[in-house]
Amino acid sequence: MTLRFPYQNYRPAHPIAPLAGRMFRPRPVFSVTLIGSLGSTAQDALLDTGADDTVFPEWVAQRIGLDLTHSPVSFASGLPQGSVPVRYARVTLRIADMNERREWKAWVGFTPAPIRFPVLGFTGFLEYFTAIFHGKREEVELTVNGRYPGT
Amino acid sequence: MNEKLLLDHDVYRTNRAKYYPDDLLSYENEWVAWNLDASRMVAHHRDALELWRILDEAGIDSESVNLEWIPPGGEVDCQL
Numbered sequence: 401m402t403l404r405f406p407y408q409n410y411r412p413a414h415p416i417a418p419l420a421g422r423m424f425r426p427r428p429v430f431s432v433t434l435i436g437s438l439g440s441t442a443q444d445a446l447l448d449t450g451a452d453d454t455v456f457p458e459w460v461a462q463r464i465g466l467d468l469t470h471s472p473v474s475f476a477s478g479l480p481q482g483s484v485p486v487r488y489a490r491v492t493l494r495i496a497d498m499n500e501r502r503e504w505k506a507w508v509g510f511t512p513a514p515i516r517f518p519v520l521g522f523t524g525f526l527e528y529f530t531a532i533f534h535g536k537r538e539e540v541e542l543t544v545n546g547r548y549p550g551t
Numbered sequence: 552m553n554e555k556l557l558l559d560h561d562v563y564r565t566n567r568a569k570y571y572p573d574d575l576l577s578y579e580n581e582w583v584a585w586n587l588d589a590s591r592m593v594a595h596h597r598d599a600l601e602l603w604r605i606l607d608e609a610g611i612d613s614e615s616v617n618l619e620w621i622p623p624g625g626e627v628d629c630q631l
Contacts, residue, residue, distance in 0.1 A: 404560075405560055406560055406561055406564050407564075408563075408564050408567060408568070409564060409567070409568035410567075410568070410626050411568065411570065411571050411572060411626060412572065412626050412627065412628040412629075413572045413573075413624060413625070413626065413628065414628055416628070424568060425626075425628075425629075425630070427630065430560055431558050431560075431563075431617045433614075439613055440613050440614065441603070441613060441618065442558075442613070442614065442616065442617045442618065443617065443618045443619070444617060444618070444619045446630075457599065457620075459598075459599040459600050460599075462600060463599070463600060463603055496557060496558070497560060498557060498559055498560075514580075514620070515620070516620060516622050516627065516630060517620075517630075
């Protein structure tokens, strides 16, 4: 089975010249739920093949009951703030479309830096899926691979 | 997981795309909680944990909302 996520369309303030003046920015953004001992939170996240890790805002960890005090830390670059700390924890992630639901445990990073979207990078996310990006119909398909550890 | 609370990505996409940056200007730098078809903003706050406190107090199921951070200007022209 394959999960299917249409790209989200976001309206910028100005027409997009390289897209022939189109008024929408299509982005592979979809809702991802993080689940912890104190609860869950669903948030729009960006599927990013250029990102090494899967990273969410730090408040999510607090909300779902993760203690990051003794978590491994690294420093990530690529944000306007420059190098920012990322603390890692094992957490349950869930994605779903109208036909299929997937839930798995993985390492997720949490950062105090403000980010437009959480990023779904290789570690924790793309390592577990075969992803097909359909540029023409602006949709991404995800199929679990042999490394997928969840249900 | 409550099966009734599945997010239909096609419907969500259609409704979310109806918002212009100007519509979202008053929410810039804030977290907003959309209902599951993005037809309605349930609550908003600059502090995400405070937003959750508001949602919890209102008895809103965490599985019935989807959070998004609104950037300065309501939307960025180009996301890198």
